Amino acid sequence: MILHICGAAEWAEVGEGGEYRAPSLDDVGFIHCSDFGTAHLPANALYRGRTDLVLLEIDPAKLGVPVRWEDGEPPHPAGIWFPHVYGPIARDAVVDVHEFTVQADGGFELPESLALR
Template sequence: MILHIVTTAGWPADEITPLDGDEFVHCSDPGTVHLPADRLFAGRTDLLLLEVDPARLGVPLRWEAGSPPIPGGPWFPHVYGPIPASAVVGVHEFPPGPDGTFELPAALAQR
């Protein structure tokens, strides 16, 4: 499974499309989702974590360096096209901890 962060206002939706100016939808895996969450959304309390089944995408998925790339850093799954709602197999609340940073929700960490 791969993971995608959305706001509560952005879900549900028929599909998730790349952000303006991007050619892919940014995603993460369970071990890296805290990195973009902390960098882009620190302290936000209106987030959900979508669990996406890559086999249901119907568009290319590529593992690539982050954006911006971190030398020697982790690679992230990038979805080159829209993610259909039918590919979302789980929706999890994604609140920050008391210090404003994020951890993988317990429901996903137990897998």
Template sequence: MIVHLIPAADWPAEAVRPDPAVGFVHCSDPGSVLLPARALFAGRTDILLLEVDPALVGAPVRWEPGVPPVPGGPWFPHVYGPIPASAVVAVHELPLAGDGDFALPASLALR
């Protein structure tokens, strides 16, 4: 399972399209998703986590360093093509904890 961060206003959609600047869709796994969430969406309350089954994507999924790379940092799944809505198996809100930081939804933390 991989996850993709998306503003709630952008979902639902027919597909999540690759970032034209890099040619892929940025994704994470549950263990690393809070890193890009904090970097890109700090303080926002409208962020969703799309839970994606990579076997249903129909495009190459490659585990690579983050963009920009962090020396010794985690690798992330990059999807080299659109992620069709049919590959999204669940949608989760990304809540803010009491300290204003993101908290992984309990439904994903238990996996």
């Protein structure tokens, strides 16, 4: 499974049988995703303090578009690679949606619903 961070309202707009298209798909050609161990990194770097986020839990086998593990641009200082989805995310590929609750310090940690797996 891979994870994607987005606003709850953005996800709510995706109808049954629809597709989610993050702005990055048009900007750079793919949708940024993470795994369970790295989702907090982009969240803390890009979304600190936001209270409207969810984590989409995605089954890559159900996407129907390529998923490539790549380094970032610029590369992550620790050499971490992230999954990039090269196409829209089909609603049917999202197996669960988890609240991504901001912590008291404004940062993020993996939700318990995912950490217990």
